Amino acid sequence: MSASPAQNAPFELMGIVNVTPDSFSDGGRYLRPESALAHALELVGEGAALLDVGGESTRPGAQPVAADEECRRVIPVIEGIAAAAAGARISVDTSKAVVAQRALAAGATIVNDVTALRASPEMAELVARADAQLCLMHMVGTPRTMQHDPHYEDVVADVKRFLEERMRFAVAEGVAEERIILDPGIGFGKTTSHNLQLITRLGEIVALGRPVLIGTSRKSFIGSITGREVGERLAGTIATNVLAFERGATLFRVHDVAPLNDALRVAAAALAPAR
Ligand code: HH2
Numbered sequence: 001m002s003a004s005p006a007q008n009a010p011f012e013l014m015g016i017v018n019v020t021p022d023s024f025s026d027g028g029r030y031l032r033p034e035s036a037l038a039h040a041l042e043l044v045g046e047g048a049a050l051l052d053v054g055g056e057s058t059r060p061g062a063q064p065v066a067a068d069e070e071c072r073r074v075i076p077v078i079e080g081i082a083a084a085a086a087g088a089r090i091s092v093d094t095s096k097a098v099v100a101q102r103a104l105a106a107g108a109t110i111v112n113d114v115t116a117l118r119a120s121p122e123m124a125e126l127v128a129r130a131d132a133q134l135c136l137m138h139m140v141g142t143p144r145t146m147q148h149d150p151h152y153e154d155v156v157a158d159v160k161r162f163l164e165e166r167m168r169f170a171v172a173e174g175v176a177e178e179r180i181i182l183d184p185g186i187g188f189g190k191t192t193s194h195n196l197q198l199i200t201r202l203g204e205i206v207a208l209g210r211p212v213l214i215g216t217s218r219k220s221f222i223g224s225i226t227g228r229e230v231g232e233r234l235a236g237t238i239a240t241n242v243l244a245f246e247r248g249a250t251l252f253r254v255h256d257v258a259p260l261n262d263a264l265r266v267a268a269a270a271l272a273p274a275r
Helices: 033-045 067-084 097-106 123-130 155-172 192-200 220-226 234-246 257-274
Strands: 012-018 050-054 089-093 110-113 133-137 180-183 251-254
Touching: 012 033, 012 257, 033 050, 033 067, 050 067, 050 110, 067 089, 067 097, 089 097, 097 110, 097 123, 110 123, 123 155, 133 155, 155 180, 155 192, 192 220, 192 234, 220 234, 234 251, 234 257, 251 257
Parallel strands: 012 050, 012 251, 050 089, 089 110, 110 133, 133 180
Antiparallel strands: none
């Protein structure tokens, strides 16, 4: 039985489509456009309302990829998903305006910029002109440096202040506030304790008034708690996403769509009387 998104579900699943040789959990698996497309359509069948297509790994220590190569990886996949009209919205996971521009022309409607508009000066204007949705994520430094002894006064307050400032910047550049999604950036320049504090106190980020997206899927803090390898972190992924949902997140960026769809539907049903 295939699992479609529940009607009026209070959450949406964003299926991860990594068209990269080096992503931390599925690098190299979907490098051919045909396999990435088949995987994307499978995720829609499992209940993904959004697909996040990325051509550059952001794992700790990852090397940057040239824009041409990133386009070569993601554009055929975005075109394929759009042509299949599978019913999922397409997000492009990029911090380069040229890649975002081509992705939007190919059928994407969301730009997921892990640098929150700090990498490409033209990105804000491009998003504004296209009236695309924009995900602003918190990260300290760059993927190459972010895990070098991350330190915060109060991680939740610092992340909240950063997201507030980035949202103000985006709006000043012409992006409609209603188009903005916020993401605390789990694993991006954070220790296990920082990640756990962000999940537990996620309500403080939700209080900023925009939809909150969370990406814990298979990340290393789950491994550091459970001792599990990357392919064995589904249970930890479910636990963290259910907690984030209970605290007000509505968008969940995950590799394993079907089990997360079940888990969040049950959590939503259980919490419905209290909401
Ligand atoms: N995490 C990853 C990549 N992009 N975007 C948002 N908004 N939030 C996240 O938490 C997030 C993200 C890292 O995960 P993954 O894509 O699986 O790995 P890699 O960056 O190695 O491709």
